[in-house]
Amino acid sequence: MSEILLSQLAHVELISPKPAETVEWMKEVFGLEETTREGQSVYLRGWAEWLHSSLIITEGREPGVGRIGWRTYGPGDPELVAQRLADTEEAVGWVDDWEGHGATYQYRAPHGRHLHEVFWDVERYQAPPEKQDPVIKNRPQRFSGKGIGARYLDHVTMPTQNMRGDIDFYKRLGARHTAQTEVEPGFAVFSTLTCNGIRSSHDLALVPDFSGMTGRAHHIAFRVDQRQDVERAAEVFLANDTPIEFGPGVHGIDEITYLYVREPGGFRMEINSGGWLNTMPDWETTTYQAAGGNPGQSIWRNVEAPEGFHEAWPLPAGEAAAKNDEALADENVRDFFGDNTTGTR
Ligand SMILES: [Fe+2]
Numbered sequence: 001m002s003e004i005l006l007s008q009l010a011h012v013e014l015i016s017p018k019p020a021e022t023v024e025w026m027k028e029v030f031g032l033e034e035t036t037r038e039g040q041s042v043y044l045r046g047w048a049e050w051l052h053s054s055l056i057i058t059e060g061r062e063p064g065v066g067r068i069g070w071r072t073y074g075p076g077d078p079e080l081v082a083q084r085l086a087d088t089e090e091a092v093g094w095v096d097d098w099e100g101h102g103a104t105y106q107y108r109a110p111h112g113r114h115l116h117e118v119f120w121d122v123e124r125y126q127a128p129p130e131k132q133d134p135v136i137k138n139r140p141q142r143f144s145g146k147g148i149g150a151r152y153l154d155h156v157t158m159p160t161q162n163m164r165g166d167i168d169f170y171k172r173l174g175a176r177h178t179a180q181t182e183v184e185p186g187f188a189v190f191s192t193l194t195c196n197g198i199r200s201s202h203d204l205a206l207v208p209d210f211s212g213m214t215g216r217a218h219h220i221a222f223r224v225d226q227r228q229d230v231e232r233a234a235e236v237f238l239a240n241d242t243p244i245e246f247g248p249g250v251h252g253i254d255e256i257t258y259l260y261v262r263e264p265g266g267f268r269m270e271i272n273s274g275g276w277l278n279t280m281p282d283w284e285t286t287t288y289q290a291a292g293g294n295p296g297q298s299i300w301r302n303v304e305a306p307e308g309f310h311e312a313w314p315l316p317a318g319e320a321a322a323k324n325d326e327a328l329a330d331e332n333v334r335d336f337f338g339d340n341t342t343g344t345r
Contacts, residue, residue, distance in 0.1 A: 002281065003174060004073045004174055004195075004196075005072060005073060005077050005080060005081060005118075005173055005174040005195070006070045006071070006072055006073060006077075006118065006173065006174055006175075006195035006196075007070075007071050007072060007073045007195070007196070008070070008071050008195070008196065008203070009068070009069075009070060009153060009154075009155065009156065009195070009203040009204070010051055010054065010069045010070055010071040010101070010119075010122070010153075011051070011053055011054045011055065011056055011067070011068075011069040011100070011153065012054070012055060012056070012065060012067075012068055012069070012153065012156050012220050013041075013055075013056040013057075013058055013065060013066030013067040013068075013069075014055060014056065014057055014058070014063075014064075014065060014066075014220060014263075014265070014267060015058055015059075015060035015062070015063060015064045015065065015066055015265075016057055016058070016059065016060065016063060016263075016264075016265030016267070017059075017060065017061060017062060017063060017265055017266070018264050018265045018266075019040075019042070019057055019058070019059040019265070021264035021265065022057050022263050022264050022265040022267075023042045023044070023057050024264075025240075025242070025263050025264050026044055026055065026057065026263065027044070027146070027147075028146065028147055028240075029147045029148065029236065029237065029240045029242060030147055030148060030150050030222070030263075030269065030271075031046075031047065031144060031146040031147030031148050031149040031150050032044040032045060032046060032047075032055060032150055033045055033046070033047055033141075033144065035052055035053050035100070035125065036052075036053075036099065038099050040058050040059045041056050041057065041058045041059075041099070042056070042057045043055075043056055043099060043100060044056070044057065045125060046150050046151045046152050046153065046222060047141055047142075047143060047144040047146075047149065047151065048139055048140065048141075048143075048151045048152060049125065049140065049151075049152055049153070050124055050125060050140050051071070051100065051101075051122050051123070051124065051125065052099070052100030052101070052122065052123040052124070052125055053099070053100045054152070054153035055153065055220070055222075056099075062313060062314040062315070063265050063266045063267040063313040063314070064215070064216065064217055064267070064313045064314050065114070065156065065158065065215075065216075065217035065220070065313075066115065067106075067115050067116075067117050068114060068115065068116045068117070068156055069101070069104075069116075069117050069118075069119070070116060070117070070118045070119075070195060071101075071118075071119060071120065071122060072118050072119065072120045074120065075120045075121075076120075077118070077120060078103065078104070078105045078118045078119055078120055079105075081105055081107070081118050081173060082094065082105045084172065084173070085107050089110065090107045090108050090109070090110055090169065091107055092105075092106035092107050092108060092115070093105070093106060094106075095117070098117075098119075100122065100123045101119040101121060101122045101123065102119055102120070102121025102122070103119060103120075103121065104117045104118065104119040105117065105118050105119070109160065109166045109169055109170070110162075110165055110166060110169050111160050111161050111162035111163075111165045111166045111169075111214075112158055112159065112160030112161070112162075112166050112206070112209065112214060112215065112216075113214035113215050114158050114160075114214075114215055114217075115215070124140075125140050125141070127140055127141040127142075147236055147240075148224065148229070148232070148233035148236045148237070148271060149224060149229070150222035150223070150224060150271060151222070151223055151224055151225060152222065152223045153220075153221075153222055153223075154203070154221040154222055154223040154270075154272060155202050155203045155204060155205055155220075155221045156203075156204060156205070156217065156219075156220050156221070157204075157205040157206070157207060157217070157218040157219050157220075157221070158204075158205070158206060158207070158216065158217050158218060158312075159206070159207050159208060159209035159211075159216045159217075159218060159312045160206050160207075160208065160209055161208070161209045161212065161214070163188055163191055163206050163207075163208055164188075166206060167191060167193065167206065170193050170195075170204065171193075173195070174195055175193040175194060175195050175204065176193060176194050176278075176281070176283055177191060177192075177193050177285045178192045178193065178194055178201050178202055178254075178278055178283060178285065178286070179191070179192045179201070179202075179253045179254070179285060179286045179287070179288070179296070180192070180285055180286075180287050180288070181253065181287070181288045181289070181290055181294060181296040181297065181336065182287055182288070182289055182290065183289075183290045183291070183330070183332035183333055183335065183336055184291075184332060187332075188208075188287075189207060189208055189290065189333065189336045189337070190205065190206070190207055190253070190296065190297075190336070191205065191206045192204075192205050192253060192254060193205070193206070194278070198279060198281075200277075200278065201253075201254040201255075201256075201275055201276060201277075201278045202254060205218075207312070207337075208327075209312070210323060210324045210326075210327030210328065211316035211320040211321065211323055211324040212316075212319075212320050212323055213314070213316055213320050216312045216313060216314060217267075217312060217313055218268065218311075218312040219260065219267070219268040219269060219270050220267070220268075220269055220270070221269070221270035221271070221272055222269070222270070222271055222272075223271070223272055223273060224271060224272075224273050225273060226273055227257040227273045227274045229273055230247070230248045230257045230258070230259050230271060230272065230273050231248055233259055233271045234247070234248055234259055237259075237261050242261050242262075242263075243261065243262070244259065244260070244261055245260040245261055245262060245268065245306060245308075245309070246258070246259070246260040246305065246306050246309060247259035247260055249298055249299075249300070249303055250274070250298070250299040250300070251296065251297060251298070251299065252288070252294075252295035252296050252297070252298065252299035253286075253288060253295075253296035253297070254275050254276065255274060255275050255276045255299065256272040256273065256274050256275040257272060257273050257274045258270055258271075258272045259271050259272070260309075266313070267313055268311070290332060290335050290336045291332060291335070294335070294336065297336065304335065304338070305335075305336060305337055305338035306338050307338050308338060309337055309338035310328055310337030310338055
């Protein structure tokens with residue numbers, strides 16, 4: 001018997017210390033569409049996304065990620081997740097009436113302690129007549145042509161103190177562990193997982209958290225249709241005074257064309273395209289070695305991560321920063337995360 005509990009990464013909440021600037025950038029440069037505003041949050045979605053929202057911008061003191069939302073594969077699945085996690089330290093509980101979706105069950109990953117939520121009932125985006133696509137019925141609205149035109153939410157990447165432990169937890173909810181990069185045998189510094197049993201190479205990625213902190217995040221990724229759209233996005237970012245951190249390039253681990261920038265609140269956003277289709281439900285995790293040119297990070301094996309690429313938010317301070325810097329001083333780790341120490345940017 002097989003089981004798919006989750007159907008898609010539905011939304012991520014991005015905390016921004018500069019919410020007005022972040023929202024403006026997400027709409028005008030990243031090309032997202034605003035659905036609604038409620039309390040301290042603004043709800044956005046890619047132009048081709050059917051659900052109410054995929055990126056929720058919420059005001060906060062420091063950049064970071066709040067709720068990570070997953071739509072289940074069918075009705076009753078949120079209850080199944082709740083049953084499976086009942087009486088565990090991961091259980092948070094039921095919440096009602098979140099904007100854009102129905103009854104919602106929340107839980108935390110055991111080690112990274114990231115806050116996840118699952119739901120089945122969703123509010124679908126309904127375009128006003130002037131935005132409706134007159135021809136292509138699988139589009140919820142016309143192509144917007146705004147900014148880089150980010151189309152769909154793709155994945156979220158998060159540090160965790162215990163990657164193996166969190167991978168085992170996500171697998172209990174149906175995730176496949178598709179690939180990893182090690183800096184030495186048994187020391188993984190990057191892992192990709194997907195809840196999707198039929199297509200994706202990853203909708204969740206993990207990196208190690210050396211700071212001792214929990215609940216931090218490294219980046220949120222959106223997707224465009226073509227690899228050339230990523231190069232076009234680089235031009236749009238340059239024209240809008242958004243410095244490019246890393247890319248365009250191709251990660252060998254999933255064969256996606258990547259590009260990383262920082263949004264005005266300071267958080268890292270990725271835009272990507274391409275990638276191979278992992279259709280194998282019984283796929284066995286592939287392992288790349290970082291030493292000697294990591295094909296997982298750069299398929300051409302000739303590009304290293306830039307300074308500061310290890311940064312994840314909230315940034316560590318004091319003892320946590322010292323702990324983080326000590327781990328990053330390891331030559332092999334530096335090869336993967338870039339040569340820098342915390343707090344210098
Ligand atoms: Fe990514």
